[in-house]
Amino acid sequence: MLDRLDHALRTRPDRPAVLAATRTGAPRVRATRGELAELADAYAAALHARGLRAGDTVGVAVRPGPRALAVLLALWRLGLRGAVLDPGAGPEVLRARLALARPSLVLADATAQAVAGWARPLARRARLALPDLGELGPVATVGRRLPGCAPRLDATAPRLGVPVPGADHGDGDAVIVFTSGTTDRPRAVVHTRASLAAGMGTVSSLFGARPDEPVLGGTFFVLVPSLAHGAPVALPARSPKVLARQLHRLRPQGTYLTPPQLRDALRAGAAFTGRVWTGSAPASAELLTRVRRAGAAEAWGVYALTELFPAAAVEEREKAAFDGAGDLVGAPLPGVEAKPDEHGELLLAGPAARHRYLGDDPDPWVRTGDRAHLDGTGRIVLEGRCKDMVLRRAENIYPGLYEPALQVPGVELAVLVGVPAGDGDERLVAVVQPQHGAGERELRSALSGPLRRMGTARPDALLFADIPLSGRSRKPDRAATAQLATARLATAGLATAPRTAARTDGPA
Structure with missing residues (x-):
């Protein structure tokens, strides 16, 4: 999917790729398709010139948007492994995660670095915290550099005589996403290039994005398949009122928002169009029904984990008609195997499943931490969580x-x-x-x-x-x-x- 995206960006370089919303909700072009491709090329050349090679780990603390997507494409092209660093995790947790991932370089935008420096008091109010900048190891700034930031990743200087390899690096590690564990033993999900591609392929078949019609959503699993199909992607506004205006002006063919975002948007009087998808938290039949009543042609709940995204999906009408005990999340998506173990915990497997947890041996079965059963038609019905999460x-x-x-x-x-x-x-x-x-x-x-x-x-x-x-x-x-x-x-x-x-x- 990422290879396809790279090719697609270059075939229609003048078309808009990533959109943002003004305060009135009107769309504003953040980056064209050609600009994304050029930025990814520049980042790849700069990282290669710094001596990074396939298999090396790069920490990424960059806000979602064009730069973060260009970084992902650059890492993919070079066969590098990206470790996602979250400033909201707290300094002690981040120190432990850095010690486990051992990145050769950390790419951070000015906002993430400010959290660790001059803006620490402001960041605390927003519940963001990083260790001191010096504790992150080698750091390069992505995007605009502010005073006190690390030197910029030089994405503008010519790289004559420094050939950049292509994207064919077999099935090595692609990304590390930290999910749980303790400060003594952090737990990190490792996806390979194959599992990442399989997950994006499943999302692509679910969304079925049409060229030139906008999609609203901010995750990589929305950005990559939509852009690969030629659809521009609008990043959701943070303000519920602006988000409602954005939906009104944009009239997207598809929308992906978390349940809290949906609830906030509905309270702000949002009207929906096309198909609406939600996940990352439980989505009740009542919430999906409210979305359909607000104009959506279809409202879907997606059951997914960091370890396997996505696993199942259910549309509002099917979920509302379910009168059994538990929470119906739908039939396993193509390629996904689902079964409860002897204690009732749901186990999942499939091409999109994570390869392993960092430091552990590979395991084809993902323990979800959810109690569940399969109904007579093979649909997954959740019964509550086993874990303390x-x-x-x-x-x-x-x-x-x-x-x-x-x-x-x-x-x-x-x-x-x-x-x-x-x-x-x-x-x-x-x-x-x-x-x-x-x-x-x-x-x-x-x-x-x-x-x-x-x-x-x-x-x-x-x-x-x-x-x-x-x-x-x-x-x-x-x-x-x-x-x-x-x-x-x-x-x-x-x-x-x-x-x-x-x-x-x-x-x-």
């Missing part, structure tokens, strides 16, 4: 990453749990059991730093309570703790209140 606003939060940081002096136990927030979403709650004699005011002060450094995983509420224990080992009972937190928040009227910002001063 909390899913908040389309973001996976793994408690094991952050709970150790909450063990400050005066804390007996601390766990992070998810409580229902309506329409499949969850609130993240830190439940802290003080040591005998410890004052809550002092503990709030001691916990303020660790909570701030959690970045986008910062809890919505902080509760002080005795944590229920279970089993012979008397481990914290997460299910019972979640029930306790749900009851306490409900008593305070916060259980299903809409969130506008993370709260860390909830009821004690």
Whole structure:
């Protein structure tokens, strides 16, 4: 698919490729197809001139958009492995991930570097945090360079006499995406060139984008197949009001938004056209029905994981007609195998499945962490998650990453749990059991730093309570703790209140 995209960009270089929205929602061309191809060529030449070769790892901290897509194409062409670095993960987590991935170079835009430098106080307000810039290792700036940033990746100087290899590098590693684990043992999904291409091919067959008709969506799995088929892609506006105007003006043939984005857009009065797709978080039949009533010809829920994207899909009418127990997410997509294990956990396999976790042996079966069964027609019906993962606003939060940081002096136990927030979403709650004699005011002060450094995983509420224990080992009972937190928040009227910002001063 990436090879096809590279060819497609060069055949119609003057056509728009990536669009953005003005405040009125009017489309603005961010990059033409030819500009994307030229930028990818320049990045590939610059990386090759720096001595990077097939199999090397490059860290990527670049905001989604034309530059990030050009970086992906350059890495693909050179056979390099890209490690996705998220500024929202917090400095301790990022240090552990960098130590595991060991990138030869980190490509970062000015925004990501500012998070680690002069803009650190502003970044904290946005729940972004990086280690100090010097801890990232060799860094090159992609795009505009601001004061204090690393030197730019020289994508403008001529590279005469430095031949750049083609894109045929077999089936080596293509991308590393960190998902879970702890700061002692981060967990990272490794996709090969074949699995990445297979996933994009599946998305392409699902979307069926038509040339020259815009598509709205910001992920690589939307950008790459759509552009390869000749369709321009509009990046969704962040403001729900502007997004509603953008949808009205653009009238896209297809739209991909997360469930939180859909809910925000609907509240802003958005009208939809064509087919609408949503994933990354549970999408209820009620939400899909609201999207169809707002004008969409079809509204689809996509079941996918970082380890296998996409796995299944279901349209609103089929989902609304399902009256069985559980959450119908649809039939496995072509090439995807699905089966529950002896404990009811859903296992998936297929060409688009990740090759392995970094540092582990390959395994063809992906453990989803979801309890599920297959109905009489082979459709996947979810019954709840097996893992402790909390899913908040389309973001996976793994408690094991952050709970150790909450063990400050005066804390007996601390766990992070998810409580229902309506329409499949969850609130993240830190439940802290003080040591005998410890004052809550002092503990709030001691916990303020660790909570701030959690970045986008910062809890919505902080509760002080005795944590229920279970089993012979008397481990914290997460299910019972979640029930306790749900009851306490409900008593305070916060259980299903809409969130506008993370709260860390909830009821004690």
